Every structure is written in structure tokens, then in C-alpha cells.
Amino acid sequence: MSDAFARRLDPYRREILVHCYRMAGSADDAEDLVQETMLRAWRARDRYDESVASLRTWLYKIATNVCLTWVQGRPRRELPTSLVAAGHDPHAPLTPALDVAWLQPLPDETADPADHAVRRSSVRLALIAAMQLLPPRQRAVFLLRDVLGYPAAETAELLGTSVASANSALQRARAIVAAACPQESAVGEPADAEVAAAVRRYVDAFEAADVTALVGLLTGDIVLEMPPVALWYRGAGLYARFMERVFAMRGRSWRMLPSSANGQPALAAYVGDGTTFRLHTVHVLTVSAQGISRITVFQDPQVLRRFPAAPA
Secondary structure, three states: OOOHHHHHHHHHHHHHHHHHHHHHOOHHHHHHHHHHHHHHHHHOHHHOOOOOOOHHHHHHHHHHHHHHHHHOOOOOOEOHHHHOOOOOOOOOOOOEOOOOOEOOOOEOOOOOHHHHHHHOOOOOHHHHHHHOOOOHHHHHHHHHHHHOOOOHHHHHHHHOOOHHHHHHHHHHHHHHHHHHOOOOOOEOOOOOHHHHHHHHHHHHHHHOOOHHHHHOOEEEEEEEEEOOEEEEEEOHHHHHHHHHHHHHHHOOOEEEEEEEEOOEEEEEEEEEOOOOEEEEEEEEEEEEOOEEEEEEEEOOHHHHOOOOOOOO
């Protein structure tokens, strides 16, 4: 795609990628989906009529249809909290569930403030996980209406359905998401000074392997989950016992590099062996005014490859 029309598509690539990620719950799948979207758009360039729809709207229609075809019949992306009951044994075996399609985080491109502003609340892990509970067409309606702000008539036209059908699907989708997704209004942004300070304290405590200091940063009902391990724990007491186990197993030499994913603070955790540090996990934090309320720890190699293999 080396012509002028392809260049017109390029400014929309990132937001279409994010749309595909919201639909698929996977950064890997989203990359494939945006490539297919751009290819279909380029092939149909002679049929594009700017008097009928803006280029952005036209691309969203193509991307949504590509995603709907893709997700049909595929297993939904999961987090442990939506798959199994909370654990009570912090010494349970950490066995990866390789047969599960796990939700993946999406690293932010924080260099673009407009990109961050568009995505920061509508791409949080909790919301993405909740949207995975929706049937594909309900997911598409929810995204077009409540995330992207398309009016009912335009949403119906994009999906080739009636306004009444689109509105009905939206009401069902809202009910499911509201039941599954905690209130996110109190969640701070990575740029907020208080959130940044909490993250710095978390880094200092983790690098010192100081479980007491870590617990002091958490809410009492902290949730810790660790895909691809199908285990999760609720409560500061279980968190403390689990982290004592981690430091006993992996040692007390750690480096944490700040990042950002899904509009939330993220940290790449590197464990040392005395001479070098290697990437061990990626932590995505949910930070509220009351403290850190959720930590999702990813160890999937497909997730880790998006972060530096060693600290600079």
C-alpha cells in the first residue's frame, strides 16, 4: 500500500488498532485485524464515497466487520477473576493453564496525548475483561455507542441492522458490563501525581523485597491475579503470604521499570541472578484514592515480548 490513499489511512491506524483490541482482547490479534482492515480498505478504495461517510467512519465499519468475523467461534479472552473462584492457598502450584485464551494488555503510546486521552478509560483491563462477556454483536454495539459515541442510527447503519435492534443490544450489553465491571471513576491516571507517587513507592518496596511496605500501599480487598496461571487472591493477608513465597522462590534481587498499559500504570519486573537481570513479569496496576486495588501480573511470553528483555 504505497499510494496516496494508503497514506490517508495511516493516521487512523493506531485508533483502529485500539478498536480491534477492544473487540478481541488480544494485542496480537488486534495487530492482525488492523492489517486486514487496512488491506480491505485499500482494495475497496475506488468504492469509497466521502459524501456518504467520513474516512474514519468508513474504516470503523470495515474494522468492526473484520472483528465480528474474526471473533465468531473463537474462545473469549479471560482473566482468572472471570474464570475461577478466588484462591485461599498462597502456596498452590503455579501451573500455567495453556488451554485458556488469556486476555492480553495493550502497551500505551504515551508520546501521543490525544491517543492516551481517547483510550485511557475505555481500554482499562477491567472494562476489556467485562466486554469479553458480551456476544460479538453486543460488544460491537457497546463500543460504537458508549465508547466511540456514534448515534443510534449511525451504529445501526454500520452494523447493517435496525435502530431498534441496535438499541436493544446496547441495553443488554450495558447491563452485563455494569454487573461485571467495578466502578472505574475513582481510578487515577498514570500521569496523576498521587498515582505516580504510589507507583514509585511500590517500585521501591518491591525492589527491596519489603512485603510489609508493599502491603501498606494496598487496599484491604486488593485483588492479585497472574495469567496464565488460573489463580487469583483477594485481600492483603493472602497477598502478603503469596509475595513472601515469591521472594523466597525467586530471590530478593529485582529491578522494576515503569511503563503504561491499558491507560494504567504498568511495571516490567526483572529478577536478578547475581550478574544479570531478566524479564520475569509485567504488572498492570489499578490505583485508586484508597491505594492499589488490583494487580494483574502477566508472565505469558507473548506479552513479555512487548517489553525490553533486560533493564537499561
